[in-house]
Amino acid sequence: xxxxxxxxxxxxxxxxxxxxxxxxxxxxxxxxxxxxxxxxxxxxxxxxxxxxxxxxxxxxxxxxxxxxxxxxxxxxxxxxxxxxxxxxxxxxxxxxxxxxxxxxxxxxxxxxxxxxxxxxxxxxxxxxxxxxxxxxxxxxxxxxxxxxxxxxxxxxxxxxxxxxxxxxxxxxxxxxxxxxxxxxxxxxxxxxxxxxxxxxxxxxxxxxxxxxxxxxxxxxxxxxxxxxxxxxxxxxxxxxxxxxxxxxxxxxxxxxxxxxxxxxxxxxxxxxxxxxxxxxxxxxxxxxxxxxxxxxxxxxxxxxxxxxxxxxxxxxxxxxxxxxxxxxxxxxxxxxxxxxxxxxxxxxxxxxxxxxxxxxxxxxxxxxxxxxxxxxxxxxxxxxxxxxxxxxxxxxxxxxxxxxxxxxxxxxxxxxxxxxxxxxxxxxxxxxxxxxxxxxxxxxxxxxxxxxxxxxxxxxxxxxxxxxxxxxxxxxxxxxxxxxxxxxxxxxxxxxxxxxxxxxxxxxxxxxxxxxxxxxxxxxxxxxxxxxxxxxxxxxxxxxxxxxxxxxxxxxxxxxxxxxxxxxxxxxxxxxxxxxxxxxxxxxxxxxxxxxxx
Numbered sequence: 001x002x003x004x005x006x007x008x009x010x011x012x013x014x015x016x017x018x019x020x021x022x023x024x025x026x027x028x029x030x031x032x033x034x035x036x037x038x039x040x041x042x043x044x045x046x047x048x049x050x051x052x053x054x055x056x057x058x059x060x061x062x063x064x065x066x067x068x069x070x071x072x073x074x075x076x077x078x079x080x081x082x083x084x085x086x087x088x089x090x091x092x093x094x095x096x097x098x099x100x101x102x103x104x105x106x107x108x109x110x111x112x113x114x115x116x117x118x119x120x121x122x123x124x125x126x127x128x129x130x131x132x133x134x135x136x137x138x139x140x141x142x143x144x145x146x147x148x149x150x151x152x153x154x155x156x157x158x159x160x161x162x163x164x165x166x167x168x169x170x171x172x173x174x175x176x177x178x179x180x181x182x183x184x185x186x187x188x189x190x191x192x193x194x195x196x197x198x199x200x201x202x203x204x205x206x207x208x209x210x211x212x213x214x215x216x217x218x219x220x221x222x223x224x225x226x227x228x229x230x231x232x233x234x235x236x237x238x239x240x241x242x243x244x245x246x247x248x249x250x251x252x253x254x255x256x257x258x259x260x261x262x263x264x265x266x267x268x269x270x271x272x273x274x275x276x277x278x279x280x281x282x283x284x285x286x287x288x289x290x291x292x293x294x295x296x297x298x299x300x301x302x303x304x305x306x307x308x309x310x311x312x313x314x315x316x317x318x319x320x321x322x323x324x325x326x327x328x329x330x331x332x333x334x335x336x337x338x339x340x341x342x343x344x345x346x347x348x349x350x351x352x353x354x355x356x357x358x359x360x361x362x363x364x365x366x367x368x369x370x371x372x373x374x375x376x377x378x379x380x381x382x383x384x385x386x387x388x389x390x391x392x393x394x395x396x397x398x399x400x401x402x403x404x405x406x407x408x409x410x411x412x413x414x415x416x417x418x419x420x421x422x423x424x425x426x427x428x429x430x431x432x433x434x435x436x437x438x439x440x441x442x443x444x445x446x447x448x449x450x451x452x453x454x455x456x457x458x459x460x461x462x463x464x465x466x467x468x469x470x471x472x473x474x475x476x477x478x479x480x481x482x483x484x485x486x487x488x489x490x491x492x493x494x495x496x497x498x499x500x501x502x503x504x505x506x507x508x509x510x511x512x513x514x515x516x517x518x519x520x521x522x523x524x525x526x527x528x529x530x531x532x533x534x535x536x537x538x539x540x541x542x543x544x545x546x547x548x549x550x551x552x553x554x555x556x557x558x559x560x561x562x563x564x565x566x567x568x569x570x571x572x573x574x575x576x577x578x579x580x581x582x583x584x585x586x587x588x589x590x591x592x593x594x595x596x597x598x
Contacts, residue, residue: 008379010322026322030375033408034388039263041079042523042579044072047444047537048083048112049153050553053563058142058158062249063114064563066256071567073260076576081257082267082341082524084444086112090275091208094156097549100271100343101310103278106332107196108250110242111159118245120172128168135165147560152550170241185244192328193240195220195283201235202228210277220283250336264387265338272344273310287317287325291356298361299395305360312351315368323376330377334384345390348373349400374407389438411437413520415511416452427488430517439520441511441529444537448526449508450556451534453482464545489514505571509578516579525579530572532556
């Protein structure tokens with residue numbers, strides 16, 4: 001083929017007919033596979049907002065991520081830290097706390113900023129310094145309310161204080177070098193960055209409900225929007241500046257992770273879609289299917305199906321644009337990532353579309369060009385030198401995992417779901433697990449390991465009326481599952497023989513010792529497991545019945561655990577020793593500090 005020697009990338013192919021007519025098409029040249037992790041390793045899985053430190057302003061931030069990565073790499077030989085999506089949220093009262101229903105997937109949310117790490121913060125003086133000190137004091141009250149008084153994380157209250165502080169910091173002039181860096185960032189962001197900042201400014205002026213905006217502003221290219229942009233120039237610049245600061249702190253977190261010896265570093269998360277009234281849907285209206293929502297068909301766990309309220313990308317629009325929106329999204333997310341987790345990776349093949357006004361049972365699957373979607377993913381991952389992890393849990397179409405594996409996309413394997421389903425039904429032997437995956441005991445949508453072992457998750461669902469059958473049957477089914485797994489762990493010599501009282505910490509260590517015995521290239525430790533947290537971060541099927549996405553990491557006693565407490569936790573130290581020591585025992589006392597993944 002004439003393009004066989006072209007380098008990887010997006011190329012413009014022009015065809016000319018003898019009569020002078022021409023037509024253009026985008027030609028994507030991509031590597032066959034995404035990069036593989038440079039070493040087999042273990043790492044931490046954490047919802048960043050949930051991990052507060054003594055310097056947080058009421059929720060975990062990018063300064064905490066930098067500190068966590070540096071400590072985990074140096075002290076515990078971790079190869080990665082995986083976080084929840086840090087995408088920009090849709091403003092509101094209250095803001096939707098779910099990181100999986102964002103306004104924009106391309107741009108991060110400045111609520112994650114560590115205000116004190118903005119260089120200009122140190123140079124504020126006079127009344128501005130007094131204002132910043134006052135705001136920091138109020139932020140300390142928010143932090144102490146969460147860590148000491150059992151209050152929930154209040155993202156809106158955090159942003160009120162951070163926004164006021166950032167408005168104050170912005171009055172400090174940038175030095176020549178900093179100004180040049182900001183100008184370069186703004187130029188490099190192009191139209192996408194401009195659109196995002198304009199949307200943020202419009203929401204400030206008119207609110208998040210686009211139906212209430214003046215005529216013409218629903219079109220990002222209209223004359224009305226151009227006039228509004230000019231009138232809001234200072235606010236547009238402010239939101240562009242926030243995007244720059246957030247980008248800088250994301251870069252600092254990844255530098256710290258790699259500097260600590262991590263083989264991968266920070267693993268960012270790509271949500272499956274965006275809010276219908278958010279910045280991305282406003283800026284790229286032709287890319288999304290109006291009147292449609294992404295969801296899931298009825299299954300054994302939910303007979304009514306699911307409607308996630310996220311407009312799907314139009315496959316025809318993606319193809320016509322040469323997959324430009326998708327390419328640009330991936331490039332932005334991989335900018336400061338060692339790896340990318342793709343939520344509901346099966347959506348690269350097909351998505352369940354639900355027409356507006358109809359129940360999920362009336363939806364249908366719409367297919368995407370998986371070859372093209374995976375080619376773009378491989379291309380951008382190759383450019384960034386990053387690996388890719390697919391969240392392939394739940395109902396997976398036959399053949400999808402094989403295609404992903406051929407492309408080098410890792411899967412996600414959760415201990416409780418790994419059984420010999422086609423044979424005995426018993427727990428899958430560790431040697432039978434796939435190698436190209438992140439092996440873990442749980443996820444943000446599932447019970448912690450302590451809750452699973454103790455049956456707490458059954459009681460929680462019973463209290464909230466979420467069980468579909470008698471509670472006694474659910475308790476017995478769950479207890480039988482736990483007994484079988486514990487017996488198997490003893491059979492493998494990973495847990496002491498039964499006889500005395502159960503030891504929850506020893507059982508959790510045995511679970512992770514099992515994971516280390518599998519051939520999985522990456523082993524993920526759910527951070528709440530390391531301190532015995534019994535509460536899920538998210539309980540699917542609930543909205544206001546449970547504080548989803550608002551809980552701090554807590555210990556077995558329910559008391560929040562700050563980042564500084566983790567370093568001194570004997571329980572965490574014992575579990576991480578298992579990860580560093582391998583499948584068959586604790587880490588040898590002679591192991592050198594800061595040993596790396598091998």
